[in-house]
Amino acid sequence: MLPDRAVTGADLPVRDVLPALVAALTGGGRPAPGTRPDGADPGSGADGADPSVGAGGVAVLVAPPGTGKTTLVPLALADEVTGRVVVAQPRRIAVRAAARRMAWLVGGEVGDAVGYTIRGERRVGPSTRVEVVTTGVLVRRLQRDPELPGTGAVILDECHERHLDADLALAFMLDVRAALRPDLLLLATSATADTPRLADVLGAPGPPAPVVGADATRFDVEVVWAPPPGPITPAHGLRVDPRLLDHVAATVGRALRETAGDVLVFLPGAGEIAAVAGRLAGHRDTVDVLPLHGRQSGGAQDAALRPGPRRRVVLATAVAESSLTVPGVRVVVDAGLARSPRMDHARGLGSLATVRVSRSSAGQRAGRAGREAPGRVYRCWSAAEHDRLPAQAEPEIAVADLTGFALDLAVWGHPGGDGLDLLSDPPTGAMDAAGASLRALGALDDAGRVTPRGRLIAAVGVHPRLAGALLAGAGVVGARRAADIVAILSGDGPAGGAGPGSESDDLLAAWRRLRGNADRAASARWRDESRRLRSATEAAAPAAPAVPAVPAVGGPPGGGIADDPAARRRPPGGGVTDDRAARRRPPGSGVTDDLAAGLVVGLAFPERLARARVPGGTTYLMAGGTAAELTAGSALTGAQWLAIAIADRGAGRVSARVRLAVALDEATAGEAGAGLRRTVDEVAWSGGDVVARRVERLGAIVLTERPLARPDPALLEAAVLDGLRREGLAALRWTRDATGLRERLAFCHRSLGAPWPDVGDDALLAAAPDWLGPDLAGVRRRADLERIDAGQALRRLLPWPQAARLDALAPERLEVPSGSRVRLDYSDPDGPVLAVKVAEVFGWERVPAVADGRAPVVLHLLSPAGRPVAVTSDLASFWRTGYPQVRAELRGRYPRHPWPDDPTTAPPTRRVAPRASS
Structure with missing residues (x-):
């Protein structure tokens, strides 16, 4: 097919390497000239071996834009292979342009020797030898029939762009060559020289695939x-x-x-x-x-x-x-x-x-x-x-939504991509999120395998969320309207911009403009896509379940409009009905356009159903828990409920920005988000006290709430414990004895270790169910919590049998020589403190110790007025060196108190000498 005559534009640089390229693909010898990206001769493998050995049928062509790789290479291969040459391009605009250019080169019309297929449009004929398709079309074709009958060669063009469909198509093609069609030629082309990974994947499990290079004749x-x-x-x-x-x-x-x-x-x-x-x-x-x-x-x-x-x-x-x-x-x-x-x-x-x-x-x-x-x-x-x-640029697999990608892998029979040669491994988090969405749609089972419903969703050819909404919504609002709405959203994918009519965030207004031919070209594309989607719906109908399931992210698969009694209860005159009479009418009868659009969008994105935070406001709470804001002047301002099709959340923003949405009523929102509806008893610590209520929610949105008269005791206890963790131990009643007991236990834990318990804040809060459990039985509010005697509760932590020795190891009081029983202060981490007047310890020659003699008491010696005058743990040294100075300073100020020369032999006393009579 390659024209031999001198055709303007056909004498491009790639023409010089076509013999080497054909030889590399067909095993006809070492390809030359050209270079491998690593600088080696492209005709040799990594070890200098003949590339036709082990890598036959695959090759990589490195050629920058303008060399003719997209147009001349397919025509050359068409002369060498039996069957059609399929060229896969990532973009529809490039598909049409390449087909038109090749048809002109061979002197024919598009659809004759050269044709193309894009989503919703096909121009090929019985004599077509070269067919240009999008990579998405190639993936769908492989899913329908992996053997690709009638195809002799596949060219994956522009692999350097790393679109998801291109990565999938490459992995599927390698699997097909390994298992079904070793005769099928596979050529990957790239505009950049960064190709070692591509060559390795194509050549696996042998040496890298041969790489042929063509330099562009570029001007400065x-x-x-x-x-x-x-x-x-x-x-x-x-x-x-x-x-x-x-x-x-x-x-x-x-x-x-x-x-x-x-x-x-x-x-x-x-x-x-x-x-x-x-x-x-x-x-x-x-x-x-x-x-x-x-x-x-x-x-x-x-x-x-x-x-x-x-x-x-x-x-x-x-x-x-x-x-x-x-x-x-x-x-x-x-x-x-x-x-x-x-x-x-x-x-x-x-x-x-x-x-x-x-x-x-x-x-x-x-x-x-x-x-x-x-x-x-x-x-x-x-x-x-x-x-x-x-x-x-980052490959799409690293940053994009992988829901459709994961479904394609499951339909292919390799859930998660296990066993396939992918250019890059998909991120684990993104694949987990995709799997959760697909299970909620009913497209995957718990083991990750595709379900019959998943196959129907995959066959529609749009994002799985939209396909699921199409199949589920068609039975409620009618296939035509469901397809119309999904066609609006599917132009650039569910997150790819606002689609037709993007100057407004009102999807219903965009729908009206498309139906009114405000933009003839956009309307024509939309109608074509809508017809294709209706055909897909009709094709799926015989295999679909009798009652279409309504998917909901985060809810159980299979929950649906017809399955949820609460979803069928509608206020008079509001929304979509589902009674017996409605079932006898055609789908969609009596459903207004706004509710139809809202239902379909809500079925696709239930977590984006949103209610205004305040009536008439522009800030909404989505069922998924994220806030969303309308742009200033939006036509949707004032709507109480929205079904949001497209929203994005910029870096550093708390709220998402609504890009495309439709207003709906609460009843329709409830139907669309049936899988997110829950009625639960919530008992929680809120606002400094226990709040017990029965709440009906649509995801994060509270629909109704009422006080709960008899809350579950387990929920009550959990709420009180949560409140205690938030408020701290001060929420309990701490008497002086309770505080002292805690300090004594802390001293034992520091001095003796296990089994004496840690009674620090963190430890006590973590062990609260153990030592507070019985006291929590009757607690329903903060006031009840404040009545709990912390000291009595703490005794439950005392280890047995060591508890019997607590008073010996950490006595609450010590008897001093004067006969007084003085309270010990265990709050100081340096040791227990005994604050006592100097005169009461006359005769003591050494400081007592506690904890079986391991911890000497720290004496805080006081003046007769109770003011500290000395701190010591070595009483003998104090009597020798410290006391004379204290005696000299205080005897004049306190003459009625004894100040003996030798305190070690003087009798201790709590009393003062009587005043002399006048």
Whole structure:
């Protein structure tokens, strides 16, 4: 099929390496020329062996954009293999463009020798030898029939972009070659030289697959660093600082003045493209401003990919980085941003995040300016910033929602990817979250195996949540309306932006605009997708359960509208009914559009059902527990309940931002979130006291509550213990005796160790059920807790039989020579303290010890007025050296008290001498 005649555009660099590439794939010898990424001859394996040995039928082609790998290689292989050559591309726009280009090269129409298939559109015929498909279509095709009958070779194009479907397709293809079709040729292409891992995976279990390289005939590209003149707020979520867009538009104006040729501008998304296009309105007299992104109609995309009569400014997303050729481009203006999927697994929020472009992607973008002649790239950042950019973009498997990915693995028969050669292992946390969602949908069983319902969901060809909502909702609101709503959400995936009508966050308004043909191209795409989804629903109907299950994340599989009596109870005139008469009517009869949309969205995302925190407010609590806010001026303001289809939570934000939602009533929210509805008795410590109530919840949203007259004693005890942990031990009644007992026990624990218990705060709180248990039986409120005698409770901790010796080991009082029984203070960690007047210990020659003599008492000797005058544990030394000074200082102040010369022989006394008579 490869044209032998000189065709403009067909004499591309990859043509020189086609013989080597064909030889590498078919085992016809060592491929040459070209280089391996590690610098070795591409015709040799890692050990210099012939690559056709052990790696036959697989190869890697490394060729930058513009070399012809997407168009010339498939045509060359079509001449070498029996059967069709299938080329898998990550983007629909690239599929159509590649098919059209190859059809032109061979002199035919699309659908003849060269055709294509994308979701909802197929143009192939009986004579088609090369078929271009999206990687998603290839994965679905492999799931239906892994042998790929009639296919002789598969090319996985742009593997460096590391989309989830591309990783899946590669793993499935390697499994098919190993088990079913060793004759099937497999070629992986990459625009970057970072391919060792790719070659290793393709060649396993033998040496790496052969790598053939083709260098592009590039012209020099001058780099102009053009950072914004002032500060720019970093992008977060979907928001890009308007000042950066102003600067991009100004840089485009500069490029138009300083250069010739068409200008290709890279921006992160369709919203930014529209914003910059508006800022370039003043240039439309001299240039054509054309958008290029994946949500356009085919005709609009074709217009951007054809040379025009005037100079053009093409505003494009990352779709123009590779696979696509935009003719006439001599200048690139790069905003330096891209959109990447992100998943907040803890909150179930998926979204697209605006991120800095990688150095690799920046290089590919710049290369677009040097495809046909010397060019120039204006980078809207500094050279220093460039050095700090990541070398490569993160693969989707590391950051994206893996629910669909996990379902595909289970349908393939390898739950979790075990036994498959994946380029990267999926993150454990993301796979756990995906598995939980799929089990809640009824798509996986507890062992992770796919269920019959899971196969039906996978066959729909959209995100599993949307597919589950489609199948469950069709029986309630009708297949047409369910498909209409899911088609709105499925354009870029359930977390990929607001889809059609994204200028509003009101899904119902977007639905009306699509039905009214406000945007003919968008409406046409939506209708095509809706028809496809209706067909999928009808195909699944014979195999579906009689009563469609209503999925709910976090709830048990199988809970549904028809299964939950509470969900069927509706207020008069409100929402979806499910009585006997309703079952005899066609699905959807009597259900308004807003409730139909709310029900389907709620079935897909039950944890995003949300109720206003205050009536008429703009802040909501979602059933999953996360707060959500409407944007200022939203048409949804005032709605008491929302079914939120898309929300994202930027870095550092407490609340999520609602991007697309629909208003609904409480009854419909209850039906959609039936699996999250729970009526539970809640007994908890709240606001400084025990609160006992019976609560009906929809996830985190409290629907009703009433006081609980007879709470479960176990729940009461748990709540009181929780309150004690929060409030601390001071919530109990601590008498002087109780405090003293605790101090004595602490002293025994310090001095003697086990089995004397630790009575520190943390230890007592941890052991509270043991020593407080019997006292908690009648506690229902804080006041009851405050009446518990802590001292009596503490005695339960005394070890047996050591408890009988507590008074001997840590006596509460000691008798001093005067006959007084003085209380010991055990609160000092340095030892027990005996505070006693000096005169009462006359005659004592040494300080007593406690704890079987292990702990000497610390004497705090007091004046007759009770003020400390000395501290000692060595009484003999004090009598010799300290007492004379104390005697000298105090005898004049306290003349009626005895101050003997020799205190060791003087009688102790508590009394004072009587006053002399006058």
